[in-house]
Amino acid sequence: MGMTTAEKIFAAHLVDEPFSGTKVLRLDVVLCHEITTPIAIDDLVARGKDRVFNPENIKAVIDHVTPAKDTKTATQGKILRDWARRHQIKDFFDIGANGVCHALFPEKGFIRPGYTVIMGDSHTCTHGAFGAFAAGVGTTDLEVGILKGVCAFREPKTIRFNINGELPKGVYAKDLILTLIGKIGVNGATDRVMEFGGSTVDTMSMESRMTLCNMAIEAGGTSGICMPDMTTVEYLWSFIHDQFATKEAALASYQQWCSDADAVYEQVIEIDASVLVPVATFNYKPDQVRPVTEFSESRVDQVYLGSCTNGRIEDLRIAAQILKGKRLAENVRGILSPATPKVYREAMKEGLIDIFLDAGFCVTNSTCGACLGMSNGVLADGEVCASTTNRNFNGRMGKGGMVHLMSPATAAATAIEGRIADPRNYL
Amino acid sequence: MKTFGGPVLFLDRADINTDEIIPAKYLNEITKQDLRPFILEDLKLDGFDPGSEKTSNARVVVSRANFGCGSSREHAPWVFEVNEINAVVAESFARIFRQNMFNCGMAAIELPENDLNVIFSYSQYADASMKIDIEAQNLTISGGGRQNSFSFELSPFDKALVLAGGWVDYADTRY
Numbered sequence: 001m002g003m004t005t006a007e008k009i010f011a012a013h014l015v016d017e018p019f020s021g022t023k024v025l026r027l028d029v030v031l032c033h034e035i036t037t038p039i040a041i042d043d044l045v046a047r048g049k050d051r052v053f054n055p056e057n058i059k060a061v062i063d064h065v066t067p068a069k070d071t072k073t074a075t076q077g078k079i080l081r082d083w084a085r086r087h088q089i090k091d092f093f094d095i096g097a098n099g100v101c102h103a104l105f106p107e108k109g110f111i112r113p114g115y116t117v118i119m120g121d122s123h124t125c126t127h128g129a130f131g132a133f134a135a136g137v138g139t140t141d142l143e144v145g146i147l148k149g150v151c152a153f154r155e156p157k158t159i160r161f162n163i164n165g166e167l168p169k170g171v172y173a174k175d176l177i178l179t180l181i182g183k184i185g186v187n188g189a190t191d192r193v194m195e196f197g198g199s200t201v202d203t204m205s206m207e208s209r210m211t212l213c214n215m216a217i218e219a220g221g222t223s224g225i226c227m228p229d230m231t232t233v234e235y236l237w238s239f240i241h242d243q244f245a246t247k248e249a250a251l252a253s254y255q256q257w258c259s260d261a262d263a264v265y266e267q268v269i270e271i272d273a274s275v276l277v278p279v280a281t282f283n284y285k286p287d288q289v290r291p292v293t294e295f296s297e298s299r300v301d302q303v304y305l306g307s308c309t310n311g312r313i314e315d316l317r318i319a320a321q322i323l324k325g326k327r328l329a330e331n332v333r334g335i336l337s338p339a340t341p342k343v344y345r346e347a348m349k350e351g352l353i354d355i356f357l358d359a360g361f362c363v364t365n366s367t368c369g370a371c372l373g374m375s376n377g378v379l380a381d382g383e384v385c386a387s388t389t390n391r392n393f394n395g396r397m398g399k400g401g402m403v404h405l406m407s408p409a410t411a412a413a414t415a416i417e418g419r420i421a422d423p424r425n426y427l
Numbered sequence: 428m429k430t431f432g433g434p435v436l437f438l439d440r441a442d443i444n445t446d447e448i449i450p451a452k453y454l455n456e457i458t459k460q461d462l463r464p465f466i467l468e469d470l471k472l473d474g475f476d477p478g479s480e481k482t483s484n485a486r487v488v489v490s491r492a493n494f495g496c497g498s499s500r501e502h503a504p505w506v507f508e509v510n511e512i513n514a515v516v517a518e519s520f521a522r523i524f525r526q527n528m529f530n531c532g533m534a535a536i537e538l539p540e541n542d543l544n545v546i547f548s549y550s551q552y553a554d555a556s557m558k559i560d561i562e563a564q565n566l567t568i569s570g571g572g573r574q575n576s577f578s579f580e581l582s583p584f585d586k587a588l589v590l591a592g593g594w595v596d597y598a599d600t601r602y
């Protein structure tokens with residue numbers, strides 16, 4: 001019987017099965033940021049276990065609130081920084097080199113096909129775009145991951161999404177994943193891996209695959225997963241070229257992690273991508289999704305472009321294409337946070353930053369910022385934000401604020417019109 | 428092992444997320460105790476008041492499907508823990524929240540919808556209270572002179588974590 005990618009990774013990393021159904025896996029990468037890691041560090045210190053299983057396999061970043069906004073957030077950064085120094089964690093990204101974790105770590109080549117990845121962050125599922133099993137965990141799991149390099153899971157079943165056809169003009173990976181979540185619901189993939197395949201995914205860039213996998217958690221999914229292919233190899237090539245003689249050799253090696261043709265899925269869902277339309281969320285759950293054409297007069301106060309979902313270079317290119325030569329509507333504030341310094345630099349070189357500035361956007365450094373309502377663009381009570389982020393929970397971007405999730409293209413069109421708008425009118 | 432049971436806080440809605448349990452703006456707190464006043468601060472639900480005595484007296488939360496969805500923040504179990512709520516009973520849980528509860532030596536107990544309907548019928552009684560026996564895997568809800576008992580499933584691993592008081596010591600001695 002064939003195996004899915006997740007099953008193959010579980011089998012290859014199994015350390016122990018202390019009880020039937022509980023699998024303790026060896027971890028290839030443990031990712032850390034300054035919000036959830038300091039409490040784990042403090043607890044390890046308090047227990048007299050201030051150790052790390054292997055500093056090479058641990059990567060850390062200060063990304064959520066950076067530069068620090070007050071003493072408390074500065075202290076969180078300090079705890080992480082001191083710890084990284086004390087344990088010689090060389091892949092530590094501090095101010096000047098830091099960016100949103102799920103954009104930064106892939107960009108550094110840390111995530112490879114077949115890897116097990118955990119982080120104290122729910123959107124860790126993003127990294128499944130590389131054919132890895134990547135799961136968000138809490139602080140205690142993170143703490144044990146740091147200390148011992150293992151994590152326990154109930155082996156998830158896999159739901160396979162066969163997505164075929166060409167995405168229509170103005171429709172992107174974000175519209176696709178929002179549509180999928182709308183279809184299966186916020187609880188539709190709880191304790192499940194969401195495996196994405198088919199011609200639509202095959203032709204997607206790594207950036208788009210990350211957008212797709214990023215929101216698996218919004219349907220309850222443990223990890224999103226895409227099959228590693230030549231696109232994966234090309235993305236990673238500068239990091240792996242001394243490991244493989246040719247790209248074909250890398251591909252052959254990575255494809256061992258692809259699901260077998262006769263793998264058994266809990267459920268297979270067929271999606272025709274060619275009939276999709278631009279969508280946005282309404283209300284406070286990410287499965288409350290409808291076509292942008294069905295919003296009448298949904299005025300917004302702020303447009304936010306950025307985050308681990310849609311703050312990558314291709315997202316900025318799409319938004320800039322629409323915004324070129326245009327201005328923000330009078331009722332709208334625009335904020336752009338390129339997800340990493342590399343994205344920022346590329347956007348600058350390509351002239352995109354000028355386009356955003358000319359349109360009236362405020363361009364901030366790379367940070368989570370307003371995405372989780374901690375800094376850089378928090379909403380006032382009663383305000384509405386059109387956002388390329390991934391969560392629209394009540395109060396997510398500030399108490400009493402409301403968030404509509406959408407693609408960068410829709411956010412750009414919305415910025416111009418001051419209300420939820422159809423990007424297809426601008427392409 | 429922690430103690431389980433006592434007065435019940437009924438949260439009659441599915442998909443209660445971790446932002447509602449503890450808003451992100453409090454994630455800059457470094458100690459668990461500092462989270463205490465902010466429990467369920469952003470939860471909007473008819474008849475629910477985060478600042479009320481009912482909330483602060485509660486020792487068990489009862490809710491519906493997909494409890495604890497959203498962010499991975501362990502601050503969600505912690506804000507319950509520092510408010511002396513060591514158990515949540517619901518129809519189902521989001522994976523990370525559920526694991527976080529057991530990792531902290533707390534209990535996330537799943538019951539079918541029919542059983543929960545019976546339990547929610549006790550929300551009308553001011554003296555609604557729940558006894559939870561982890562070893563025997565059963566719980567009893569009482570109030571208004573009535574009572575009902577239900578048995579629940581716990582995986583051997585989850586039970587081991589509750590008995591051990593959490594995952595860190597368990598893992599450190601084994602791996």
Ligand code: SF4
Pocket residue numbers: 064100101102121123307308309367368371372389390
């Ligand atoms: S950008 Fe938003 S969703 Fe992504 S890691 Fe940061 S806070 Fe979380």
